[in-house]
Amino acid sequence: xxxxxxxxxxxxxxxxxxxxxxxxxxxxxxxxxxxxxxxxxxxxxxxxxxxxxxxxxxxxxxxxxxxxxxxxxxxxxxxxxxxxxxxxxxxxxxxxxxxxxxxxxxxxxxxxxxxxxxxxxxxxxxxxxxxxxxxxxxxxxxxxxxxxxxxxxxxxxxxxxxxxxxxxxxxxxxxxxxxxxxxxxxxxxxxxxxxxxx
Amino acid sequence: xxxxxxxxxxxxxxxxxxxxxxxxxxxxxxxxxxxxxxxxxxxxxxxxxxxxxxxxxxxxxxxxxxxxxxxxxxxxxxxx
Numbered sequence: 001x002x003x004x005x006x007x008x009x010x011x012x013x014x015x016x017x018x019x020x021x022x023x024x025x026x027x028x029x030x031x032x033x034x035x036x037x038x039x040x041x042x043x044x045x046x047x048x049x050x051x052x053x054x055x056x057x058x059x060x061x062x063x064x065x066x067x068x069x070x071x072x073x074x075x076x077x078x079x080x081x082x083x084x085x086x087x088x089x090x091x092x093x094x095x096x097x098x099x100x101x102x103x104x105x106x107x108x109x110x111x112x113x114x115x116x117x118x119x120x121x122x123x124x125x126x127x128x129x130x131x132x133x134x135x136x137x138x139x140x141x142x143x144x145x146x147x148x149x150x151x152x153x154x155x156x157x158x159x160x161x162x163x164x165x166x167x168x169x170x171x172x173x174x175x176x177x178x179x180x181x182x183x184x185x186x187x188x189x190x191x192x193x194x195x196x197x198x
Numbered sequence: 199x200x201x202x203x204x205x206x207x208x209x210x211x212x213x214x215x216x217x218x219x220x221x222x223x224x225x226x227x228x229x230x231x232x233x234x235x236x237x238x239x240x241x242x243x244x245x246x247x248x249x250x251x252x253x254x255x256x257x258x259x260x261x262x263x264x265x266x267x268x269x270x271x272x273x274x275x276x277x278x
Contacts, residue, residue, distance in 0.1 A: 002249050070238045076247035086238055123248055126240040146252035158262045163255060171263040 003078040004121055004143075005165035005192065006152070007172055008052045011182040012159035015040055015050040019151035019160055023054070026122070026150045027139025033103045035119040036151050049183050052160050054151070055080065055101035055119035056191035063093035063102055063118075075123065077143065078165075083126050084115040084137050091116075098190050121162075122149040165192070 015038050023029065023036045036054035057080045064072035064080065071086035072093075093102040093116060102118045124141030127134035134141060142150060152162035161168040172185060189195055249255075 001247065002251075004249060073238055073240055073245060075245045077249045083238060083240065126244045129248070141248070143248040146250045147254050148258055153258060161262055163259065164249070164251075167259055168262075171259065174263060 001076060002164040003166075004057060004163065005078070005168060005188075006054065006056055006121075006149075007161040007168050007185050007188065009159045009161065009172060009175065009182075010049045010051050010184070010186050011179070012157045013038070013050040013052055014157055014159075016156065018154050018156060019052050022150045022154040023119070026142075027120075029117070029139070030105045033105055033117050035101075035103075035117065051186045052151070052155075053099050053101075053187070055097075055121070056099055056187055057119075057121055058191045059193060062096040062098065066092045066096040068092065073126075077121075077123065079121040079123050079143075081120055081123070081125055081138075082116065082118065085126075087115045089115055093118075099187065119149075122147070 017038050020034055020036050020038060024034065027035065029035055036052060038050055038052050040048065040050045042048045057074075057078060059078070061072060061074070061080045063082075064070075064074070067082075068090060069086050069088055071083045072080060073082070074080050089104055091104060094100070094104065102116045104116055105114050120138050122140060122142035124130075124134045124144065125138035127137065129144040130141050142148065147153070149162045152160045161171060176182070185195075
């Protein structure tokens with residue numbers, strides 16, 4: 001069984017933010033929320049690195065562990081999803097996530113919050129596949145269409161990899177053998193508790 | 199001496215109140231303890247695998263690995 005993973009090759013990321021834009025457009029993500037963000041370390045200094053970050057769909061997801069209403073579930077693909085019908089918008093998952101992935105839209109005045117929103121690995125939610133209800137709540141379901149997350153498919157420098165964990169690890173290993181380890185596969189050990197060893 | 203006895207009375211009052219509160223809390227909590235929290239289970243249909251090694255996905259693997267994989271004369275992942 002394939003296990004879906006993200007891998008950002010920080011040596012290739014040029015901080016173009018195409019992944020961020022593609023995600024927002026594909027899923028019509030509301031104002032104030034970015035399911036994917038590009039984080040730049042040592043900006044303007046030698047050794048500057050940019051990393052495209054979203055929900056890493058962790059093996060033992062901290063968001064699911066702290067959710068008081070247990071609205072998170074993991075699919076057979078290893079994708080961590082949640083039900084917006086059950087979410088109460090408490091914000092615990094935001095604090096628990098090591099990547100800051102779950103976010104809350106401000107839907108009204110006085111700091112009121114709605115349902116938590118996060119990356120779905122372009123695989124929708126608990127509603128029927130490719131339905132209108134699924135699109136309105138979670139965005140498009142590209143996995144059901146036989147595709148991969150648009151952020152990775154749009155990446156012009158091939159920095160962001162998505163798909164079967166073994167497959168993208170193999171691609172990354174080949175790159176490392178060719179050019180050296182570089183800055184490594186950021187976040188892999190945190191999310192999946194394993195390294196891309198060569 | 200009179201003050202001393204008054205303090206004892208106050209302490210006794212809170213002791214009695216505390217005992218009563220614990221008993222009341224236990225009475226309220228006991229029916230809640232009977233039901234265990236359950237994780238959300240959306241169903242087998244919703245959690246089934248949707249990933250397919252389609253031509254679209256194979257093209258993604260091929261184009262992402264072409265630089266190194268082809269130079270190493272290994273077939274690209276997904277093209278075997």
